[in-house]
Amino acid sequence: MSYEKMGGGDLSYEPCQYGTSRLLFRGPAKELDDDFIAFLGGTETYGKFIPQPFAQMVEDETETTCVNLGFVNAGVDVFLAEPAVLEIAQRARVTVVQVMGAQNMSNRFYKVHPRRNDRFIGASNMMRMVFREVDFSEFHFTRHMLGTVCARAPDRYGMVRDELRMAWAARMKLLLNTIGGKILLLWFADHAPDMSLGKSGLGPDPLFVDRHMIEELRPLVEDIVEVVASKAALSQGMQGMSCSPMEQVAAQRMLGPVAHKEAFAAITKALGKLRM
Numbered sequence: 001m002s003y004e005k006m007g008g009g010d011l012s013y014e015p016c017q018y019g020t021s022r023l024l025f026r027g028p029a030k031e032l033d034d035d036f037i038a039f040l041g042g043t044e045t046y047g048k049f050i051p052q053p054f055a056q057m058v059e060d061e062t063e064t065t066c067v068n069l070g071f072v073n074a075g076v077d078v079f080l081a082e083p084a085v086l087e088i089a090q091r092a093r094v095t096v097v098q099v100m101g102a103q104n105m106s107n108r109f110y111k112v113h114p115r116r117n118d119r120f121i122g123a124s125n126m127m128r129m130v131f132r133e134v135d136f137s138e139f140h141f142t143r144h145m146l147g148t149v150c151a152r153a154p155d156r157y158g159m160v161r162d163e164l165r166m167a168w169a170a171r172m173k174l175l176l177n178t179i180g181g182k183i184l185l186l187w188f189a190d191h192a193p194d195m196s197l198g199k200s201g202l203g204p205d206p207l208f209v210d211r212h213m214i215e216e217l218r219p220l221v222e223d224i225v226e227v228v229a230s231k232a233a234l235s236q237g238m239q240g241m242s243c244s245p246m247e248q249v250a251a252q253r254m255l256g257p258v259a260h261k262e263a264f265a266a267i268t269k270a271l272g273k274l275r276m
Helices: 053-060 074-079 083-091 126-130 142-152 154-179 211-215 231-235 245-252 259-273
Strands: 035-041 064-072 094-098 111-112 118-121 183-189 223-228
Touching: 035 053, 035 083, 053 064, 053 259, 064 083, 074 083, 074 154, 083 154, 094 154, 111 142, 111 183, 118 142, 126 154, 142 154, 154 183, 154 211, 183 259, 231 259
Parallel strands: 035 064, 035 094, 094 183, 183 223
Antiparallel strands: 111 118
């Protein structure tokens, strides 16, 4: 069941589309004739379960139209495959690009759905040869598949992780170069990027991305905005989030409204430093 079709308590996302894109973004749809700021990213940018995500807060504070192009569970691939979305970002006064995980991208080991990047489509012949003991027909989602591979073949799992890291670096550079103009790169998580890989298992979101990978992108952006949710924000749990009982497990893994306020403050400060 898609996120857009799941119940979300009393929260309405007002799904909308832009141009010829088939993607459903969080509405209401914005007029893009005048100056605007574009926000590209995943679930956090979309603001799943969040009544007022950071993109909307920035709009209210700056009185500049902010178009939310966040897409739930997005990887870099989903934006590179959408010319209409890229064209919007190219026309924006500033584009804020969230750092997304590396797991939801097609690569030499496996293929993901072109729009639902978290959906596992199939393993390549190379993947099947390297992990002969794994039956890839049982997987529907990338995280489940990678977690199983990591648990069953930890000695070879690193090959997949390294491939994803290299693919992420190359595609992020392509995405940023394609957008051009003024770009802010946003790290928004419950931990600093130098802690992102972890010592065991898959590690925390955004998966497989570390500080070195982010710093390699610095020449392509105006600034890197690093937002690590505070202990106070994390202690709020689901307070202020809007979700149905069925969605509570998913909501518990996400950053809440207080963390979004912290992201809003950091982004607004970074925007203020730009000559817009």
